[in-house]
Amino acid sequence: MHTTARYSTSQKVVDYLRSNIADGVWKVGEKIPSEHELTRELGVSRTSIRQAIQQFIALGVMESHHGKGTFIVSDEVVVAPGGMGAVSEVECRDVEKVLEFRSILEPKAALLAAQNATDAVVEKLRRHLNDLVASIGDSEEFVRHDLLFHTEISRASGNPLLERSLREVFALTQQDHKKINTIFGFKDGVYYHSLILKAFESRNPQLVHDLMAEHLEQALEQLRA
Secondary structure, eight states, rough: OHHHHHHHHHHHHHHHHHHHTTTTSSSSTTTOEEEEHHHHHTHHHHHHHHHEEEEEETTTTEEEETTTTTEOOOOOOSOOOTTTTTHHHHHHHOOHHHHHHHHHHHHHHHHHHHOOOOHHHHHHHHHHHHHHHHHTTOOOHHHHHHHHHHHHHHTTTTOHHHHHHHHHHHHHOHHHHHHOOOOOOOHHHHHHHHHHHHHHHOOHHHHHOOOOHHHHHHHHHHHHH
């Protein structure tokens, strides 16, 4: 019962955000109300607001800027959580299945990203890694920056189908990734992300591919053990 209530609250916030974008209430380039304002308006917890916003950030619909707020960067919300074609939460709740899905797609996405990598992409990955390291001890922030690192790689792949598939899964599986963090801790994430960044910096696409595959396979092996 508690699980159902949590998901219905989360969906309420997602639907509210999506309708404001789709109806043109919030236009591209505009800042949305603060978490505090949305909490007061919708009568839900700040955590529910933050999780819903993060889903839209992961889908490339919003961007958050520290000290400035969250802005609309796209009004293409048809693939947002709960929209047509979105991966269902039920399909994504099994942590092992999530990792299996990622291990199939992400190494190839990483290979393409490394082949296409610009200095700007490498700098974004470096910034996400620094934020990841700074978040050690805070599971929620650590997972957020972890997924932003992987999201940037999927975007840099240049393949919109790969990017959209991975963005949707990242957006819908934050709770599962928190469970993964609880199981594995912080060390492995920092270790593999550091190696992957170095491979990007050295412009070595095959090494990026192999490290991403090893990273996800290692997580699967630990989970199964």
